[in-house]
Amino acid sequence: MEKKEFKNHSGSIKLVKFIISNSNSTIIASDVFKALRNKDVRVNNVKVKEDIIIKNDDLVEIFLPDTLNVIHKKNELFYNIIYEDENVLIVDKKQGFAVHAEKNNDSTNLIDEVRKNISSAKNSSLCHRIDRNTGGLVIIAKNENALKELLRAIKEKKIIKNYYAIVSGKPIDITGTLINFLSKNDKIGQVFVHEKKEKGDLTAITHYKVLQSEKNISLLELELETGRMHQIRAQVANAGFPIIGDGKYGNTVINRKYKVKMQLLFAFRIKFQLDKSSFLFYLNKTVFEIDCGVESLFKKLTQ
Structure with missing residues (x-):
């Protein structure tokens, strides 16, 4: 295991966001969440397993495998894994790629690439769609039970998309x-x-x-x-x-x-508001958010 250590000088900030930004994005969100599940993250020498808010001067330590998942790097021009567990996969899809195979078009698409490149997601299914030329977060179910639960949550407006x-x-x-x-x-x-x-x-x-x-x-x-x-x-x-x-x-x-x-x-944002009866309740109140660079795009267009 490789240990990385960071001192917080940014005031109150979410733990996952802090680790990613201070690693210059060499550590991605899925690596941090996996470390949290394995209790391989410490704040002030205390093990944590949730994306807590840390305070100024907090010391953060994260223990990572010596070799991070090469799949992240292989697909970084197409999609990035934002979160992954045994049931759910959340990715950031780049613009210009379809989420699924399209009629009369055999070009690369998200779900086929996920099934091909992620061994634990060979039977995965899309829970919703975004257009080919829209970028951002997509939820993928890794098994049939997760698919049913996530589709139900979307239908009942328990998953908020921004x-x-x-x-x-x-x-x-x-x-x-x-x-x-x-x-x-x-x-x-x-x-x-x-x-x-x-x-x-x-x-x-x-x-x-x-x-x-x-x-x-x-x-x-x-x-x-x-x-x-x-x-x-x-x-x-x-x-x-x-x-x-x-x-x-x-x-x-x-x-x-x-x-x-x-x-x-x-x-850019997905928020889970799940019922206690859901076997995915561990994701309740979890917010996944990415930086799409829209402020710099807006500034460029209005110069």
């Missing part, structure tokens, strides 16, 4: 809720937004908050209440602030102006 989007324009209200009805055309892979419900429509509800706005560009944080195909992309475009880079629902002139070819939409 997104960042950089859009053209500025919403009138700083915070708001978009409520529309969507119809899907499978032949062209597109949804259409209606203000009044029509036959076959599904309700779509998205909450948003404006984080920054400058030069007619806004950075939004969004939370899904429903999970429909292309929901965020279609709803914000319908509301008058399309995502920059979105070739299907966005503004072609604006996309060309900023030379962005993939929608600036990122699934």
